[in-house]
Structures are given as structure tokens and as C-alpha cells.
Amino acid sequence: MFSIPEKFANFMLTQFGEEGRTWLKRLPTILATYEERWNVTIGEPVPNLSFNYVAPAVRADGSEVMLKTGLTDEFPAQPQALQHFDGKGMAQLLAYDESEAIMLMERLKPGLSLRVVEDDERAISAAVSVMRKLWHPLSEQHYAFPTIGDWGQAFAELREQYQGGTGPIPAQIFDKAERLYQELSASMAEPVLLHGDLHQDNILSSERDTWLAVDPKGVIGEPAFETGAILRNFWPDILSISDPRALTVRRIDQLAAELGFDKERIHSWALAQAVLSVIWSVEDTGKLEYEGLYFVNLLNAIKM
The missing domain is CATH 3.30.200.20 (Phosphorylase Kinase; domain 1)
Structure with missing residues (x-):
């Protein structure tokens, strides 16, 4: 049974x-x-x-x-x-x-989430090490995987749902994120297959290789896109600390240094994806996720 x-x-x-x-x-x-x-x-x-x-x-x-x-x-x-x-x-x-x-x-055993690592710099470095192992050239047969462009259709779909408006999401931040997503998608580096949701709870401790990822979404896009999920997770944890802005800036700096990506591009992807995540929440529940919007506003206030 x-x-x-x-x-x-x-x-x-x-x-x-x-x-x-x-x-x-x-x-x-x-x-x-x-x-x-x-x-x-x-x-x-x-x-x-x-x-x-x-x-x-x-x-x-x-x-x-x-x-x-x-x-x-x-x-x-x-x-x-x-x-x-x-x-x-x-x-x-x-x-x-x-x-x-x-x-x-x-x-994976012992299978502990990266979330248990209290030293955030060490946790981000562990995530970077996993990212580097994941990104390798696509095979010719990758027809089943969506692209980040496919994911970005959610912006237009929400506008259609609200007759050209942005529903419960403030228009100014929605417009900015939509523009950033389009610009970044049009100027991508060589695409690879990404995990697509590589946050702390999707990276587990392993006897085989220290840290390994689980539950990939499987989406085609440039590697810099992958950094968005680790930056915005977990919203309640980030927003509960005394200076979430400083934590987020330090994470962006660290990711840029360890991966060799442009800081502004990491920040822009993070903002666009954070709004995309809010859109998905609205689609699923019909309601605005205020913690998510608060984090969007935090990212929007950061100047790189």
C-alpha cells in the first residue's frame, strides 16, 4: 500500500x-x-x-x-x-x-540543502562551483527545452490578460523589467542548457561531489541568466536581515568576480527575473506576492 x-x-x-x-x-x-x-x-x-x-x-x-x-x-x-x-x-x-x-x-546523501550553510559567501561560492560544472555545449537534440525567450512571453501574456495593462504589478517596474528582459535576450552570450531554478534548496550535499544540483527546469540561455535564482532566494530570509541591500550587492559582486560576468548584467537579469517570478505568481494565484514585489523594489533601488 x-x-x-x-x-x-x-x-x-x-x-x-x-x-x-x-x-x-x-x-x-x-x-x-x-x-x-x-x-x-x-x-x-x-x-x-x-x-x-x-x-x-x-x-x-x-x-x-x-x-x-x-x-x-x-x-x-x-x-x-x-x-x-x-x-x-x-x-x-x-x-x-x-x-x-x-x-x-x-x-544524494547526506542531501542537506545549501541553505544550511550560514556563511553566505561560502554558500555562493559553492553555487558557483555547481554552475561551472553544469554549463557545457548543447547537443544537437535539444528540441524539448524551452528558451529564456519562451519564458519571457509571460510579460506579453500578462498584458493580454489585463487588456494591455499590468494588472496588480506597478506599471513602472513592469515596463522596466520587460524592457530589460528583451534587451538582455537580444544580446546574449553563447547559450547553454541552464538549470533554470538554481537556488539554495536545489543544491544538495553529496558524498559523490560535495554539492550537486537537483530538479532542473532545463532552459536554454546565456550563463549569466543562471545567477538570478540564487540572488532572489529566499525572499523571506533576505528581507528578514538587517541590511538586505548590502547582502544583495555583495552577492552580485561575488558572482561577477567568481564567474567573470559583468555586474550590471547580473543585476539586470536579477531584476527582470524577479518581476517574471511575480508574474508567474499572479498567473498561478491571481494575487500579487508582496514579498516578491518588495524584493523587486529592493533590486530596483540598487545602482550598479
């Missing part, structure tokens, strides 16, 4: 409606099928389930792995991204079946 938490089931019903209901009914059968096919024993799901069902599992040889399945647009981009990274800076993909959007991955 597999455990399907009520909170997760209710979330899937809210997000996916009848499709989610049908999938939830099938989920025990899916899990049983792949438990047998991949010769694993599936354990209790992780406590922070959201859009996907994720659970540890043990192979017949005793090795520990992670199983993931769901209805989100992470499939097939995420498993194909894992194949592309091939364990370099990233957890390895061990098995994948596209027909059921289910995959088996390396379980």
Missing part, C-alpha cells in the same frame, strides 16, 4: 481538476508497476510534496534512489536535462519512462 497524503491529493485536485482526479486514482497502480519493473521498494513520500509525487526507494542491491512522477510540464524537459548533464554537477538520471512521466534518480 502506497501513502498518498491528503494534502497532496487536495493540491492536485485544485491544480488539475478532473485530470488530477483521474491521475490520483491511477497513481497506486503506476507506483506498483514501476516498483516491479525497476525492482525497487518505494518508501514514504517526502514531506514537502507539491506538483509531483516524490519518494525515496531502495533497489534490490540496497542502493538508495529517488522516484518522481507527476502531471507538470517538468516532463519531459527535466529527465532530458538530467540526461544532458549526465551527472556533472547534477544528480544522475537512472531510469525514465516517458509514457507515464516517471523517473528514477540518484539519491
